[in-house]
Amino acid sequence: xxxxxxxxxxxxxxxxxxxxxxxxxxxxxxxxxxxxxxxxxxxxxxxxxxxxxxxxxxxxxxxxxxxxxxxxxxxxxxxxxxxxxxxxxxxxxxxxxxxxxxxxxxxxxxxxxxxxxxxxxxxxxxxxxxxxxxxxxxxxxxxxxxxxxxxxxxxxxxxxxxxxxxxxxxxxxxxxxxxxxxxxxxxxxxxxxxxxxxxxxxxxxxxxxxxxxxxxxxxxxxxxxxxxxxxxxxxxxxxxxxxxxxxxxxxxxxxxxxxxxxxxxxxxxxxxxxxxxxxxxxxxxxxxxxxxxxxxxxxxxxxxxxxxxxxxxxxxxxxxxxxxxxxxxxxxxxxxxxxxxxxxxxxxxxxxxxxxxxxxxxxxxxxxxxxxxxxxxxxxxxxxxxxxxxxxxxxxxxxxxxxxxxxxxxxxxxxxxxxxxxxxxxxxxxxxxxxxxxxxxxxxxxxxxxxxxxxxxxxxxxxxxxxxxxxxxxxxxxxxxxxxxxxxxxxxxxxxxxxxxxxxxxxxxxxxxxxxxxxxxxxxxxxxxxxxxxxxxxxxxxxxxxxxxxxxxxxxxxxxxxxxxxxxxxxxxxxxxxxx
Numbered sequence: 001x002x003x004x005x006x007x008x009x010x011x012x013x014x015x016x017x018x019x020x021x022x023x024x025x026x027x028x029x030x031x032x033x034x035x036x037x038x039x040x041x042x043x044x045x046x047x048x049x050x051x052x053x054x055x056x057x058x059x060x061x062x063x064x065x066x067x068x069x070x071x072x073x074x075x076x077x078x079x080x081x082x083x084x085x086x087x088x089x090x091x092x093x094x095x096x097x098x099x100x101x102x103x104x105x106x107x108x109x110x111x112x113x114x115x116x117x118x119x120x121x122x123x124x125x126x127x128x129x130x131x132x133x134x135x136x137x138x139x140x141x142x143x144x145x146x147x148x149x150x151x152x153x154x155x156x157x158x159x160x161x162x163x164x165x166x167x168x169x170x171x172x173x174x175x176x177x178x179x180x181x182x183x184x185x186x187x188x189x190x191x192x193x194x195x196x197x198x199x200x201x202x203x204x205x206x207x208x209x210x211x212x213x214x215x216x217x218x219x220x221x222x223x224x225x226x227x228x229x230x231x232x233x234x235x236x237x238x239x240x241x242x243x244x245x246x247x248x249x250x251x252x253x254x255x256x257x258x259x260x261x262x263x264x265x266x267x268x269x270x271x272x273x274x275x276x277x278x279x280x281x282x283x284x285x286x287x288x289x290x291x292x293x294x295x296x297x298x299x300x301x302x303x304x305x306x307x308x309x310x311x312x313x314x315x316x317x318x319x320x321x322x323x324x325x326x327x328x329x330x331x332x333x334x335x336x337x338x339x340x341x342x343x344x345x346x347x348x349x350x351x352x353x354x355x356x357x358x359x360x361x362x363x364x365x366x367x368x369x370x371x372x373x374x375x376x377x378x379x380x381x382x383x384x385x386x387x388x389x390x391x392x393x394x395x396x397x398x399x400x401x402x403x404x405x406x407x408x409x410x411x412x413x414x415x416x417x418x419x420x421x422x423x424x425x426x427x428x429x430x431x432x433x434x435x436x437x438x439x440x441x442x443x444x445x446x447x448x449x450x451x452x453x454x455x456x457x458x459x460x461x462x463x464x465x466x467x468x469x470x471x472x473x474x475x476x477x478x479x480x481x482x483x484x485x486x487x488x489x490x491x492x493x494x495x496x497x498x499x500x501x502x503x504x505x506x507x508x509x510x511x512x513x514x515x516x517x518x519x520x521x522x523x524x525x526x527x528x529x530x531x532x533x534x535x536x537x538x539x540x541x542x543x544x545x546x547x548x549x550x551x552x553x554x555x556x557x558x559x560x561x562x563x564x565x566x567x568x569x570x571x572x573x574x575x576x577x578x579x580x
Contacts, residue, residue, distance in 0.1 A: 018155075018344065019072040021064055021148035028052045029061040033086075033138050042134065052143050060140050064133040064150075072150035078121040078133060079114075079156065080148050081345040084141035084227045090121040091136075096128035106223035113212050113222060116163040116346045120156065141224070142284045147345055159344045166343075166350065167211045170357040174204045177360030181367075188371050192248040192316075196363055199240035203356045206233040210349050228277040235273025235291070238298060242266035245302055245324060253314035254305060262301040269294050299328050319370050323362035327355035395476040397454060398461030406475035407534065410485045413473075414534060431487055431528035432494035434501065435541040436464075438480035439520045439553040452513045453480075459508050460519070467501065482521075491527055491558070498523045498556045506554065520554035527559070 027046035030053075034040045046063045069076065078090055089103040102121050104112055114120050123130060135148070151159065181197030184190075208214045209226045243266070246259050272291050279287070306324065309317035334348035343350035393405025401409060413431060438444075438460065445453040457480065464474045464482055471487040484501065486494060506520045524545025528537050544559040551557065 019068060019076070019150040021062070021068065021078075021150065023051055023062075023143060023146075025064075025068050027063045027065070029063075030055050031059045031061065033057070033059050039089075040136070055137070055140055055143060057139065060137045060143060062135045062137075064135075066131055069130050069133065069150070073152045074129070075123060075125070075153050076130075076150035077123075077153055077156045078135075078148065079151055079345060080119045080121075080135075080146075081117055081347075082146045082148075082227075083117065083119070083222070084145075084224050085137045085139055086224070087138040088119070089136040091134040092121075092123040092130060093132045093134065094126050094128040095131050096126070098126065098128070100124050104222070106225075107220045109212075109215065109219070109222040113215050114160050114163075115167050115211050115213060116160075116344070117210050117212055117349065118160075118345060122153070141279070144285055145288075147347070149345055151344075163344060163346065163350075166354065167207065167213065170353045171204055171207050171211075171213065173357040174200050174207065174360050177357075177364050178204060180364050181360075184367060184371070188374075190247075190371075192244060193367060195240055195244040195247055196360075196367075199237060199244050200356075200360050202233055202237045202240055203353070203360075206230055206237060207353045207356075209233065210353075232273040232277040235270050235276070238295060239266045239270030241327075242298065242302060245305060245320075248316045248320055249305065249309045249314050250316065253309040253312040253317065255308065258301070258305060258308065262298065262305055265294060265298045265301060269298055295331060299332050303328060315370065319366040320363060323359045323366060326358050326362075327352065330355040395461075398458055398476050400461050400465060400482070401473070401475040403475065403477050406473065406477065406483060406485075409473045409475075410534065413471075413485065413487050414528075429487075430490055430494075431485065431532075431537070432489055432491075432497075433526050433528070433537045433541045434484040434486065434494075434498050435477075435524045435526075435538075435545045436482040436484070436501070436505070436521045437545055437549070439522055439549075441480040444514065444519070448514060455513050456510055456519055459510060460505050460521070463505055463508050464501070466504075467497075494525055494527065495556065495558050498525045498558070502554070502556055522548040522553050523556040524548055525556060525558040 027048040029043035029046045031040055031043055040059065043061055046061065052060055080088065085106070087103065087105040089101055092100045092102075100123065102112070104110060104119055109119060112119050112121065123133075137146075140146075178197045178200035181193040181200060185192075185194035185197060209221075209230045212222070212226070214226070215222055242262060246254070246263060251259075269291065272287070272294070276284075276287055276291065302324065306317050306321050310321065330348075330351045334351060342348075390405075393401055393408060395402045438456070441453065441456075444456060457476070460482070461474075461476060464484070467484060468474050473485045475483050477483050484497075486497060489497060502521055502523050506518060508519065510519055522545060524541045524543070524547070526537050526541035526544055540559045544557045548555050548557040
């Protein structure tokens with residue numbers, strides 16, 4: 001962007017002002033187009049008033065006299081900014097009677113083309129001064145659209161450097177913008193970035209053809225073909241830009257009739273590009289004026305879309321108005337003001353290219369901010385939803401998982417157990433369920449109140465949460481009943497863990513609420529067997545917990561390996577227990 005807007009200032013101190021060659025300061029003549037391989041003699045007479053007629057199927061001669069040359073310096077360079085012709089010959093005539101002819105033809109500009117859509121003709125150094133310059137255009141499309149100037153040699157080189165910097169910076173920004181918008185379209189699945197990427201791509205192609213940057217790679221495209229393609233691309237760009245604008249604004253913020261009218265005018269502008277690009281003769285100036293009026297109407301409609309959407313509260317209109325305002329203003333001014341002499345003959349094309357680069361940068365930043373804001377809002381919603389889901393799986397009093405959350409957390413741990421019925425489980429796949437129940441909890445509620453009972457449960461839950469790990473899941477199943485599911489422990493290790501949990505919970509301090517005394521828990525332990533589901537394991541652990549209660553409470557009982565058909569624990573195996 002710095003190169004794009006600072007380059008013109010770098011050439012502000014150019015040695016001499018440009019001297020423009022127009023139909024009003026030249027004399028003209030018309031002749032038949034020469035046959036291939038042959039040249040024509042100079043016309044016997046040049047007319048110095050009026051506009052030339054009937055040249056589009058012949059040759060137009062323009063003669064620049066001594067008066068115009070005197071304002072351009074001793075060694076002026078002829079710069080021609082129009083390329084819709086078949087061939088161009090430039091003759092330099094000197095006071096000693098000598099003449100030097102230089103020429104280019106459609107598809108072959110040699111080394112005379114310059115960035116910015118220019119063709120340069122340097123007069124050879126002679127001791128004699130220049131007396132006149134004669135230009136011959138073969139099959140010129142439009143004389144009024146010619147842009148030519150005489151530039152001092154040193155200024156021409158400086159201007160060429162500045163123009164190259166500006167065009168290179170603009171094309172680079174447009175290319176990066178196109179790639180970025182296509183990537184953004186894939187990421188957010190929205191039409192607007194896709195149309196914007198297509199518009200930026202079209203502007204890159206147009207800018208490369210207009211500036212003749214493509215001649216670095218395809219020199220045979222020099223001339224009318226590139227100029228015709230530029231007209232088609234410029235009309236297509238207006239259509240793509242309008243689609244980008246309309247799809248960026250939400251439908252509820254834009255009246256349907258206004259959107260349809262804007263798109264209809266854009267389609268007409270885009271369609272006119274086809275016949276205009278193919279025209280080589282006829283009333284081109286008239287059709288160009290018609291297209292210019294349609295573009296002004298389209299700009300007015302697009303501006304109305306932005307204003308209406310803004311007033312209706314469209315965030316997109318507020319975010320993107322700065323991007324579209326600059327190119328709309330540039331295109332509007334170029335439609336009513338002659339800007340052909342700006343930017344050393346680059347005129348409205350260079351202004352449009354610079355404004356397009358500005359729009360691409362602004363839209364890339366604004367769209368990123370807007371979509372990032374939407375992404376942040378979505379992430380916050382997902383976090384809130386996840387928090388709500390997690391809250392639904394947590395016990396509101398203790399913060400431990402409730403039964404629903406416990407079942408969801410332990411489901412993956414049961415995969416190996418359920419999938420291997422009848423097979424032995426190694427220690428890595430072993431599962432142990434510990435069911436814990438607070439001893440004489442009803443007496444605590446009856447004596448000290450339910451608030452004291454809640455406080456006891458909270459204190460026990462905080463201590464129980466210390467054992468939480470990827471392979472150890474604690475939960476409050478309801479009332480005063482807690483659970484721990486442990487994976488990767490054998491029978492002996494599970495018994496030791498249960499004893500450690502029992503003693504740790506029994507050691508909790510409840511004195512501020514209950515006064516002297518101790519709150520104890522009973523623990524029932526069950527080891528999962530191959531093919532067991534949670535229901536089977538729970539009934540086994542519950543039977544062991546029931547046995548712990550009947551053996552005096554405050555103890556651990558681990559269930560035997562056999563469960564009777566009626567759901568009770570077999571008495572053939574001894575219970576292991578401890579505690580007071």
